[in-house]
Amino acid sequence: MSNLIANLNFSSARWSVFSRVLAATFGGYVLATSSSLFIGKLLLPTLGANQAIHIGLLLSFLVYACAAMWVFSVSSAGKAWLGLIKFNLSLVVLTWLLMLFFEVSV
Amino acid sequence: MVLFCLAMDKHREQILDKCIASTVVGFCRPTAWLVLLSTTYLSVESFGWSIGVAVLFGALTIATLLLILLLTYRAKTVPPVAVLLSLIVSISLVIR
Amino acid sequence: MKENFRQSMKWFHTWVGLIVGWVLFFMFLTGTLGYFYQEITRWMEPERPFIEHNISNERLLDIAQNYLSEHAQGVDEWDIMLPNARDQNLRVGWRKPPAAGAKRGKYQKTVLDISTGDKVDSRATGGGRLLYRMHYRLHYLPTKISYWLVGFCSMLMLLAVITGVVIHKKIFTDFFTFRAKKGLVGWLDIHNVLSVIALPFHFMITYSGLLFFLFTYMVLSSNLQLSDDEYSEMRKEIFPRTSHLESANEPKDMLKISHLYQQAKNTWQADELSYVEVFAANDINAQAQFVRHETDITYNPHDAVMVNAVTGEVIIQAPKEYTVSGMIHNGFFSLHEGQFAGPIARWIYFITGLIGTAMIASGLILWTTKRRPKQMKKLNGPDFGYRLVEQLNIGTIVGLPIAIAMYFYANRLLPIELSNRVNWEANVMFISWAILLLYPAFRPATKAWREQLQLAALVYMALPLVNILTTDKHIINSVLQQDWLLVAFDLSLFIIGACFAFSAYKYKTLTLDKKQLTKAAKARATKTKGVVVDKSLLPLQAMHRENS
Numbered sequence: 001m002s003n004l005i006a007n008l009n010f011s012s013a014r015w016s017v018f019s020r021v022l023a024a025t026f027g028g029y030v031l032a033t034s035s036s037l038f039i040g041k042l043l044l045p046t047l048g049a050n051q052a053i054h055i056g057l058l059l060s061f062l063v064y065a066c067a068a069m070w071v072f073s074v075s076s077a078g079k080a081w082l083g084l085i086k087f088n089l090s091l092v093v094l095t096w097l098l099m100l101f102f103e104v105s106v
Numbered sequence: 107m108v109l110f111c112l113a114m115d116k117h118r119e120q121i122l123d124k125c126i127a128s129t130v131v132g133f134c135r136p137t138a139w140l141v142l143l144s145t146t147y148l149s150v151e152s153f154g155w156s157i158g159v160a161v162l163f164g165a166l167t168i169a170t171l172l173l174i175l176l177l178t179y180r181a182k183t184v185p186p187v188a189v190l191l192s193l194i195v196s197i198s199l200v201i202r
Numbered sequence: 203m204k205e206n207f208r209q210s211m212k213w214f215h216t217w218v219g220l221i222v223g224w225v226l227f228f229m230f231l232t233g234t235l236g237y238f239y240q241e242i243t244r245w246m247e248p249e250r251p252f253i254e255h256n257i258s259n260e261r262l263l264d265i266a267q268n269y270l271s272e273h274a275q276g277v278d279e280w281d282i283m284l285p286n287a288r289d290q291n292l293r294v295g296w297r298k299p300p301a302a303g304a305k306r307g308k309y310q311k312t313v314l315d316i317s318t319g320d321k322v323d324s325r326a327t328g329g330g331r332l333l334y335r336m337h338y339r340l341h342y343l344p345t346k347i348s349y350w351l352v353g354f355c356s357m358l359m360l361l362a363v364i365t366g367v368v369i370h371k372k373i374f375t376d377f378f379t380f381r382a383k384k385g386l387v388g389w390l391d392i393h394n395v396l397s398v399i400a401l402p403f404h405f406m407i408t409y410s411g412l413l414f415f416l417f418t419y420m421v422l423s424s425n426l427q428l429s430d431d432e433y434s435e436m437r438k439e440i441f442p443r444t445s446h447l448e449s450a451n452e453p454k455d456m457l458k459i460s461h462l463y464q465q466a467k468n469t470w471q472a473d474e475l476s477y478v479e480v481f482a483a484n485d486i487n488a489q490a491q492f493v494r495h496e497t498d499i500t501y502n503p504h505d506a507v508m509v510n511a512v513t514g515e516v517i518i519q520a521p522k523e524y525t526v527s528g529m530i531h532n533g534f535f536s537l538h539e540g541q542f543a544g545p546i547a548r549w550i551y552f553i554t555g556l557i558g559t560a561m562i563a564s565g566l567i568l569w570t571t572k573r574r575p576k577q578m579k580k581l582n583g584p585d586f587g588y589r590l591v592e593q594l595n596i597g598t599i600v601g602l603p604i605a606i607a608m609y610f611y612a613n614r615l616l617p618i619e620l621s622n623r624v625n626w627e628a629n630v631m632f633i634s635w636a637i638l639l640l641y642p643a644f645r646p647a648t649k650a651w652r653e654q655l656q657l658a659a660l661v662y663m664a665l666p667l668v669n670i671l672t673t674d675k676h677i678i679n680s681v682l683q684q685d686w687l688l689v690a691f692d693l694s695l696f697i698i699g700a701c702f703a704f705s706a707y708k709y710k711t712l713t714l715d716k717k718q719l720t721k722a723a724k725a726r727a728t729k730t731k732g733v734v735v736d737k738s739l740l741p742l743q744a745m746h747r748e749n750s
Binding site for chain 1: 214
């Protein structure tokens with residue numbers, strides 16, 4: 001037990017990896033979700049609601065994969081988190097804007 | 107049957123690319139692509155668009171595997187095998 | 203993360219592969235076997251009669267109709283599955299009315315003996331179906347948890363495939379490179395070759411695997427965007443179903459199904475029936491749907507012909523309409539399952555699946571091979587992590603095939619009246635796997651590899667013999683009856699055993715001490731012109747040779 005605590009020495013490499021794992025797993029999932037929402041709204045006029053949502057969902061795995069790869073290639077865990085938050089926020093805002101736009105035009 | 111023929115078609119040109127240095131190397135690559143295209147056409151014609159493409163990829167996988175194994179262990183046999191297989195291809199195409 | 207993108211991805215690829223490599227190996231192996239699950243089930247139910255050659259579809263339909271009229275009255279739907287090369291017996295099935303409080307009744311399936319028209323009782327077994335279901339349901343776990351675990355592993359597999367392509371610098375120039383050398387270079391080349399030649403397949407199978415549970419995994423997104431009603435609407439659009447009439451509870455005699463079949467034959471201009479669904483049999487609303495083998499990956503509306511069973515007229519149905527996204531989604535499913543595949547395409551699927559399995563195995567072995575020189579020099583012996591990986595490698599890469607053979611042994615040797623026989627066959631498989639996973643902890647790695655390879659060889663080669671001793675569906679009889687499926691199965695078992703034997707032999711010669719090794723190498727060099735054959739051969743040749 002004491003060994004474990006001794007090892008818990010916040011060595012930056014291990015924490016960085018752990019932090020990135022969390023970022024990729026949860027942040028990536030949120031990104032996949034928000035991107036699918038975005039694509040769902042984006043394709044709404046061209047394909048209709050069901051297909052748009054469906055395509056958004058189909059592509060979400062790719063987004064997740066790219067997000068995970070990106071998280072592990074940036075130079076620091078902090079940057080990864082920041083980047084994810086930025087991407088997510090932008091997608092959510094864009095989606096919301098699209099929703100407003102469609103409500104207005106329809 | 108046609109399927110195996112399709113797989114073997116691909117061998118014909120790729121072998122020459124790798125194994126034997128020759129002056130007609132320049133020829134080989136474009137001919138290889140041509141053969142690949144004709145193989146695709148045959149596959150699609152026999153099996154329809156969706157299944158044909160899937161079968162083509164599968165056949166290419168097997169063909170490449172065989173090719174790599176031959177190249178590694180019995181490199182000298184590759185040209186004669188390729189010629190033999192091409193003959194089998196042509197004959198079975200004619201038969202059907 | 204590391205100095206550049208490629209290096210980070212290399213680190214990532216290694217870790218992603220390592221964390222779930224063994225589960226993925228399990229999934230790939232059981233999944234690959236799943237392409238032949240009907241054949242495996244056939245072998246595991248030896249009480250079923252040999253295939254009957256030269257019998258007309260009409261006669262089969264009559265036999266089935268007789269049995270169903272007698273035993274399955276008043277149910278909503280009859281299913282008649284005609285024998286084909288994969289599943290060689292006539293089968294009938296129907297769903298019993300639900301028990302009190304249940305939503306759906308239990309589905310009853312039985313094989314009919316063509317000569318007597320009676321049902322065949324075979325031993326209780328999960329068959330090939332249980333084996334391939336483990337592929338996505340694992341075992342001993344509630345399905346919800348399994349689906350998430352499997353999804354996690356599949357996601358990591360997707361990451362491994364993508365990063366693998368990214369880090370492979372010379373993917374085109376090294377396309378045909380396979381340096382059959384000992385150690386790191388050989389294993390790296392094998393891993394690369396196996397990955398690249400079947401790259402479209404690997405990507406397809408992983409992505410389509412994830413798509414199977416799309417709505418489970420992306421639950422947050424679909425809940426945010428769709429209400430429950432919208433969700434079921436969407437599902438109906440993606441997975442359309444043909445409609446049929448319900449029973450009107452007015453009994454009326456139907457025409458014989460074999461006569462109705464003529465309508466289907468007229469539409470198809472060929473006799474290629476696969477199965478028949480009869481709705482509301484012996485009722486005024488009776489309908490029969492004749493379905494042939496798939497001719498398209500997504501959907502060909504002409505594959506099914508619906509006939510009014512009372513009047514004999516063809517019912518023209520509006521074909522199921524697929525949307526573009528529906529076609530993509532269902533197309534991926536079809537490609538993954540390969541239901542459309544005829545015999546040659548099916549063997550190709552099987553071989554490619556084995557290539558994927560070998561790719562994972564070679565990756566795992568590559569990891570230990572790369573670290574072996576450094577680890578072996580450590581003062582207190584290799585690290586725990588290294589030893590764990592090596593042990594899991596031996597126990598899984600050789601151990602799992604042995605465990606699957608044990609599944610087949612259990613099928614032959616467990617007493618037929620054993621209660622819970624289906625579960626016990628699976629238990630035997632997992633107990634053997636557990637033993638084989640623990641065993642390498644007690645042996646030095648090289649010895650453990652060799653011993654398990656030898657065990658695998660023994661176990662597989664002996665299985666056809668056990669078959670001869672315990673049933674009448676063994677290879678000699680199968681050849682006499684021209685039942686080529688069973689012949690192929692027994693032969694494949696033997697060939698797999700032979701491959702393991704060859705691997706064990708090669709492994710032995712390679713782990714001899716250096717002096718003997720160079721002596722042997724010199725002897726071989728004179729024979730095979732200096733190509734030093736070695737351990738890197740083993741799984742590749744094994745996998746290659748399985749495919750008769």
